[in-house]
Amino acid sequence: MILGIWRYRKFIWKNACRDLWYRYAGSSMGFLWNVINPLFQILLYTLVFSKIMQVRVPNLPAGFGFAIYLCAGLIPWLNFGETVERCTNSFVENADYLRKLGIPEQVFVAQDAGSSFLSLTIGMALLVGVCSALGHYPRWSWVALPGIIILLQGFGFGLGLLLGVFNTFFRDIAQALGLFLQLWFWATPIVYTESILPGRIRDWLFLNPMYPYIQALHTVIVNRSWPTGQDWAVMASYALGLPILGYLALRTLRPEIRDVL
Amino acid sequence: MDKMIRVDRLSKRFRLYNNPWHRAIEWATLGRRRLHKEFWALRDISFEVGRGECLGIIGPNGAGKSTLLKILSGALYPTNGTFEVRGRTLSLLELGTGFNPELTGRQNLYNSAHLLGLPPEYLETRIGDIEEFGGLGDFFDRPLKVYSSGMYVRLAFSLFVFLEPDVLIIDEALSVGDVFFQQKSFAKLREIISGGTTCLFVSHDTAAVQNLCHKAILLQQGKIAFYGEAPEAVSRYFGSIGGEFPKKAIGTTGKKQIAYPDPDNRLMDPDEILSHNVLEKNHKRHGAGGLRIVAARVTDSKGRDTMQVEMLGSLTFHLLLRANEEIIEPSVGIHLHDRLGNVVFASGTRQLEKRLPDLSLGDELVVSLRLGLNVQAGEYTFSLGASEGSGERNPNIGFLQDRHDMLGPIVVVADPAKLLPFYGIAQLPLEAAWSSPVPRKIIERGESLL
Numbered sequence: 017m018i019l020g021i022w023r024y025r026k027f028i029w030k031n032a033c034r035d036l037w038y039r040y041a042g043s044s045m046g047f048l049w050n051v052i053n054p055l056f057q058i059l060l061y062t063l064v065f066s067k068i069m070q071v072r073v074p075n076l077p078a079g080f081g082f083a084i085y086l087c088a089g090l091i092p093w094l095n096f097g098e099t100v101e102r103c104t105n106s107f108v109e110n111a112d113y114l115r116k117l118g119i120p121e122q123v124f125v126a127q128d129a130g131s132s133f134l135s136l137t138i139g140m141a142l143l144v145g146v147c148s149a150l151g152h153y154p155r156w157s158w159v160a161l162p163g164i165i166i167l168l169q170g171f172g173f174g175l176g177l178l179l180g181v182f183n184t185f186f187r188d189i190a191q192a193l194g195l196f197l198q199l200w201f202w203a204t205p206i207v208y209t210e211s212i213l214p215g216r217i218r219d220w221l222f223l224n225p226m227y228p229y230i231q232a233l234h235t236v237i238v239n240r241s242w243p244t245g246q247d248w249a250v251m252a253s254y255a256l257g258l259p260i261l262g263y264l265a266l267r268t269l270r271p272e273i274r275d276v277l
Numbered sequence: 278m279d280k281m282i283r284v285d286r287l288s289k290r291f292r293l294y295n296n297p298w299h300r301a302i303e304w305a306t307l308g309r310r311r312l313h314k315e316f317w318a319l320r321d322i323s324f325e326v327g328r329g330e331c332l333g334i335i336g337p338n339g340a341g342k343s344t345l346l347k348i349l350s351g352a353l354y355p356t357n358g359t360f361e362v363r364g365r366t367l368s369l370l371e372l373g374t375g376f377n378p379e380l381t382g383r384q385n386l387y388n389s390a391h392l393l394g395l396p397p398e399y400l401e402t403r404i405g406d407i408e409e410f411g412g413l414g415d416f417f418d419r420p421l422k423v424y425s426s427g428m429y430v431r432l433a434f435s436l437f438v439f440l441e442p443d444v445l446i447i448d449e450a451l452s453v454g455d456v457f458f459q460q461k462s463f464a465k466l467r468e469i470i471s472g473g474t475t476c477l478f479v480s481h482d483t484a485a486v487q488n489l490c491h492k493a494i495l496l497q498q499g500k501i502a503f504y505g506e507a508p509e510a511v512s513r514y515f516g517s518i519g520g521e522f523p524k525k526a527i528g529t530t531g532k533k534q535i536a537y538p539d540p541d542n543r544l545m546d547p548d549e550i551l552s553h554n555v556l557e558k559n560h561k562r563h564g565a566g567g568l569r570i571v572a573a574r575v576t577d578s579k580g581r582d583t584m585q586v587e588m589l590g591s592l593t594f595h596l597l598l599r600a601n602e603e604i605i606e607p608s609v610g611i612h613l614h615d616r617l618g619n620v621v622f623a624s625g626t627r628q629l630e631k632r633l634p635d636l637s638l639g640d641e642l643v644v645s646l647r648l649g650l651n652v653q654a655g656e657y658t659f660s661l662g663a664s665e666g667s668g669e670r671n672p673n674i675g676f677l678q679d680r681h682d683m684l685g686p687i688v689v690v691a692d693p694a695k696l697l698p699f700y701g702i703a704q705l706p707l708e709a710a711w712s713s714p715v716p717r718k719i720i721e722r723g724e725s726l727l
Contacts, residue, residue: 027391038379117368117392118351186297271354275291 017263020120028123032130054139057094058087058146080150087146088237089206089230091139092165096172096226097197099132103176104193107184111277121266121273125180129173136165147237155240164236164243167255168229174258181265184273204230225254279363281444281475282326282349287358289319289344289499318344319499322358328443331476333490333507335483335514340496342479346448349477364443364475367393378422382413382432385421389436403439410465411435412458431458438465445469446477463488483511512690544643550574550597553582556661556681568604568636568663568678572597585688586650589698592687594646598663600636606666607633608675609644613687614658621652621703625662627675651704654691659684 021028036050062083103125107114110124140161144154183189204226210218221227228250232243243251266273292313294300299312319341326332334342347353349360350368376385386407390400408417411431416424424432437445466489470476480486486493486507493510495503503513554572562570574595577583586592596609610625626633626644636642660682664675691697698704 026396030391113392114352116347116350116352119392185300271356272292274353 017120017122017266020122021126024119024123028127028130031127032134035127035131036134050135050138051142054091055142055146058083058091058143061086061090062146080152084147084150084152085209085234085238086207087143088233089204091143092136092168092229092233093201093204093206093226095132095136095139096168097201099129099169099172100176100179100197101190101193102128102132103173104179104183104190106176106180107273107277108187108190114274114277121270122177122263125173125177129169129176132172133169136169140165143237157236157240157242160232160236160242164229164232164251167251170255171225171229171251171258174255174260174262177262178258178265181262181269181273184276200224200226206230228254279328280325281328281363282477283361284322284324284349285359287319287322287345287348287360288317288356289341289348289353290356291316291318317499319348322501324494324501324504326475326477328475329470329473330492331470331478331490333486333493333510334477334479334496335481335486335493335510336496336502341499342496343448345496346446346477346479350446362444366444366446367437367440367442368446376421376429376433379420381420382417382424385432386436393440395440407435407439410439410461434462438462438469441469442474444475444477448479449481483514487511512692544645545574545595547572547597547641547643550595550643555684560681561683562679562681564663564677564679566679567600567602568607568665569599569601570596570661570663570679570681571599573661573681584685585690588654588689588691589649589651589704591647591649594648594661596644596646596661598642598644600638600640600642602638604636604665604678607636607642607678608664608666609633609646610662610664611646611648612660612662613648613652614660615652615702616656619702621657627664650687650689652689653700653702654689657685657687657689659687
């Protein structure tokens with residue numbers, strides 16, 4: 017599977033870039049919307065939660081503190097959701113190509129994941145910028161950020177690949193995914209802090225695959241310290257495990273996928 | 278000689294499920310409960326193609342041609358068997374796959390090159406030629422969405438002919454564009470084939486197949502029905518699409534075959550026509566209905582039920598008519614249409630100036646029309662009509678009582694080994710006369726022989 021992606025790397029890269037560009041093709045500001053959208057979200061949440069709702073977060077000053085906490089989790093989460101949704105639909109969307117050309121299937125999933133990753137990078141860069149502007153300057157620990165989001169994207173890619181394989185046969189999966197992601201969102205401490213959860217529920221939080229990533233992001237951005245070795249280990253295992261699962265599913269069902277599209 | 282394509286006992290089975298959950302149940306029970314129907318699109322296909330050869334693949338719809346090509350292109354995976362395609366392969370399975378309407382012609386070519394796994398530098402050196410071949414002018418740098426459909430196919434095809442693959446796989450994509458572009462395309466294809474490109478060509482355009490290919494495979498219901506020289510494959514293809522009739526007619530399967538003293542001109546009994554009626558119950562018919570063609574039977578000059586005949590042969594159409602009211606001056610006729618829809622010939626008893634007897638309510642009449650098929654080889658449809666004299670001043674206008682359209686197909690075959698009696702749509706009387714040779718040199722010197 018890696019070989020397939022490697023051989024088509026230029027194709028994937030070009031299409032991922034172009035996909036980002038053309039999301040707003042035809043609009044006058046074009047590529048700029050890729051920047052404005054996440055920026056706007058960050059500013060809006062900042063306004064609402066900090067100024068209007070005045071929520072407080074430990075370790076952070078009142079006022080913008082909560083906004084930073086929120087965005088640190090929300091921006092990556094939104095991107096993760098998008099990655100998984102697009103990758104799940106990837107085979108169905110590119111059925112035209114898969115029906116006629118001998119391009120390896122995972123190339124299209126990689127393309128969608130790549131495009132999402134680029135937009136995630138932009139979002140994170142903006143986040144860092146906004147934090148600095150608010151006086152919450154980056155520390156050395158923030159060097160860990162690229163690592164975290166790469167692992168997060170790997171997890172998203174693997175999950176998207178796995179679901180995508182099954183989605184070609186059971187198209188309901190893509191639909192149900194939307195609902196599932198919503199549930200998952202609320203099961204992860206993004207818009208609220210861990211501390212408000214009762215102890216018993218908090219004990220089970222570790223089962224949530226997104227929890228290690230969000231926690232690591234909070235650790236780095238909010239607390240400005242490094243994630244622990246254990247955190248890295250868990251993140252890496254999801255980031256490797258899911259693509260492997262996805263690959264196994266693909267390999268087993270590959271002939272039937274083309275038949276069904 | 279290098280074998281560029283090698284196919285060995287290739288088979289493809291599709292599993293057909295009524296709904297996706299049947300598949301889930303099958304997986305869950307590890308295959309113990311079978312909830313699918315099997316459809317074998319290809320069975321034991323084996324062939325080889327050498328460098329610089331062109332192999333045609335022809336056959337009726339649904340025979341498995343496209344499936345075979347998709348497997349060789351890597352778009353589908355085979356169920357059994359192996360295949361090997363050496364060298365760089367370009368597959369033209371539907372022109373314009375991957376063309377983005379927002380991008381210009383030029384940009385789309387680069388994008389397509391990517392899709393096909395080619396490095397952009399490769400395209401650089403050739404893009405000038407492609408631009409020239411396509412003949413699109415300024416449009417080459419304008420977005421695809423402003424192209425006409427003709428321009429669209431020109432662009433796509435121009436791209437493919439210049440990419441110099443080792444193996445070129447084409448599925449039905451050649452008969453596009455106007456006649457000038459088609460000629461250019463064929464010439465270019467011939468050029469690259471003689472330049473050593475191996476070609477696999479699927480088409481319904483049998484003329485193209487005979488023209489370009491050395492050998493051809495006739496595929497029927499997933500199996501190779503014939504594998505040999507292209508003209509013979511085409512001829513056999515025509516011989517087979519007459520459908521059920523030729524097979525039933527030859528020999529004595531089913532009905533008894535009586536030896537007719539003069540098969541051509543004998544009028545049949547109504548029962549005989551009814552027993553081999555080619556008119557189907559739910560077939561389209563129109564007309565007033567006062568005079569109905571109840572049944573029709575088609576036989577050749579030997580009295581066999583068939584709609585297949587050699588060039589210049591004849592078929593006899595036996596019609597059973599029934600009058601539902603009083604009919605004055607009935608007439609019966611036949612129209613012959615070629616595959617393009619042209620009326621090749623239409624005529625009837627009225628045009629022959631033969632007056633059929635008047636009919637009273639309930640009368641039955643048998644009419645026999647013998648038509649000489651002095652037309653080129655190919656498929657034809659025919660229509661049968663019954664009309665009544667209309668009493669109008671214009672003798673050409675009759676009152677339509679019953680008409681059955683789109684009957685057939687009539688298949689006219691030509692023996693590939695023999696000299697064709699003529700070329701063109703139909704045969705016209707042509708005679709030739711000539712003098713004895715007159716020696717030229719005496720005249721040249723200015724001296725008169727006389």
